[in-house]
Amino acid sequence: MANSSPSVDLTTATILIFGASGDLTARKLIPALYDLWSEGFLSEELPIIGLARRSKTDEQFRAEQRESVSQFTRTGTVTDEKWTTFSRRLFYREVDITDESDHVSLKSTIEDVEREAVGDVISKRVAYLATAPSLFYPAVQALSRAEMIPRNSDDQWLRVVIEKPFGHDLESAQKLSQELSELLSEDQIYRIDHYLGKETVQNILLFRLSNSIFEPLLNRNHVDHVQITVAESQGIEHGRGGYYDRSGALRDVLQNHVLQLLCLIAMEPPALFSGEEIRDEKLKVLKTLSPGSKGPISEWAVAGQYTAGQSQDQAVPGYREEERVPADSHRETFVAMEVLVENWRWEGVPFYLRTGKRLPERVSEIAIQFKHPPMNLFTTVECDGDICSMVERKPNELIFRIQPKESISMKFSTKRPGMQYQIQPVTMDFAFEDAYHTSLPEAYERLLMDVLRGDSTLFTRSDELEAAWKFVTPILEQWERPEHTPEPYYAGTWGPAGALTLLEKSKRRWRTPSTRKKL
Ligand code: BG6
Secondary structure (H helix, E strand, O other): OOOOOOOOOOOOOEEEEEOOOOHHHHHHHHHHHHHHHHOOOOOOOOOEEEEEOOOOOHHHHHHHHHHHHHHHOOOOOOOHHHHHHHHOOEEEEEOOOOOHHHHHHHHHHHHHHHHHHHOOOOOEEEEEEOOOHHHHHHHHHHHHHOOOOOOOOOOOEEEEEEEOOOOOOHHHHHHHHHHHHHHOOHHHEEEEOHHHHOHHHHHHHHHHHHOOOOHHHOOOOOEEEEEEEEEOOOOOOOOOHHHHHHHHHHHHHHHHHHHHHHHHHHOOOOOOOOHHHHHHHHHHHHHHEEEOOOOOHHHHEEEEEEEOEEEOOEEEOOHHHOOOOOOOOOOOOEEEEEEEEOOOOOOOOEEEEEEEOOOOOOEEEEEEEEOOOOOOOOEEEEEEOOEEEEEOOOOOEEEEEEEOOOEEEEEEEEEOOOOOOEEEEEEEEEEHHHHHOOOOOOHHHHHHHHHHHOOOOOEEOHHHHHHHHHHHHHHHHHHOOOOOOOEEEEOOOOOOHHHHHHHHOOOOOOOOOOOOOOO
16 A cells, blocks of 8 residues: 655646557556555556547556556555555546547546546646657647646646657657757656666766765776677567667667666766756767777677577577568667767777677676786686686776666676685675665656656756767668668677677677676
8 A cells, every 4th residue: 555755745746648558558657657656656646547549448448557567566466455546546538649629628638537536627747658759749739739738837837758769860859859849848858768767777877976986997097998788688579570670779779778878877977966967967978979980880880680599598580580570671680889988088998889689688787897907917817616727817897787686796806815826806796686675666667756756867858869869870871771781690699790890809808798697
């Protein structure tokens, strides 16, 4: 049962979910709202209204959502008693946002539900656009025609949440920003990048800015290079082939999630911990982002596409055999690149980024590799019991494991006990699960909570978005030329050979992140 937590503002607002028949609503939004409510973070009076084209009763909507909440909640069994209390706030109304005649009645439809739920009209609303991107603008137009976009104040507000993709390239992103800005001010738009809602991603900044022993090392004097990996073991999920083949790894994950991680690790400390200041600093990183080499794109960025192989001991098809993917598709399912952040702090330090589908494991991490000491006075050994062999010396590493088994680890050298001076590298690990004995909140819980409290720190601002598109668009254009073919890699491997060469050129190597062995 919900219990109120004194540290949280239990705002009474209405949550409108446009596109409420879709997957996002069932898998992420309603379970996140339910978990927030379970933990006492939602006002008892907050109505949630699903809006979509299909005709459905409140009861049907509630029954459907109960099924998915039972599957996706992280806060324990959904008992009849809990569900009855929670689901009283769930409503469903049939609305076609592409039909202008529905726009006029939208306001009275919503107000009627609010009266039914709390006995009065509510002046604070969140409109979550869980729709296809082509419907973002029509949905905002519908809200505007229905006179539901007030000038935001403490007493009345509308906050509009949109999900990526925010455009397809620089030009379309600018067009979308332009359209939305005709009807909404920037502080009314919350662009979700769910990576920013992950607990361990938020920890990056906190860790950097609250531990005085690490931050002084994070610069070109001490860091050799940084590796950011967002690896997925799954291929193309059922029904996503059409979307993915128009998108690819660069648009789907690198342009947003990976670049956001890079910003958090590379940005300067903000003068104040506020949304605007943090986003100003991230923007500076994006603006100074440059290719890892002065040569053609193929010298510093690699596209790959998986072919049939083995994933987690199962035979799996290649990308071109996936549902709704054309048999001659040239779309990349893997991308690796070397980039530089050309500023005082990071001048000359390569950042290696990679993401892909059908890699050996689902694991996301940032690894900061430090420079070696100036002289190598000792030998380094790796031992199996008493049998030791000499290996290359190992650098210090600081590793943020974003998921799964969230942790922060430090690698350093120790003397191996015995009569000789021999180095044995060891790892010091901090695992969230062991330290806090609690399940971490889902990204959507945190992000929805922040929308309700009007905190936009963890949302992408339009200038950040534009800067990210500016960087990736030339690569997209190159890769979308008919003569471009991504390099094949077997499903279940760490990507194509070209990704290895990217680092080998400078005698570096990718880490092999694994959740099955120690970091
Ligand atoms: C989404 C992409 O943004 O992120 C998906 O569209 C990808 O293709 C997903 O699978 C990865 O997110 P997570 O949280 O599972 O790492």
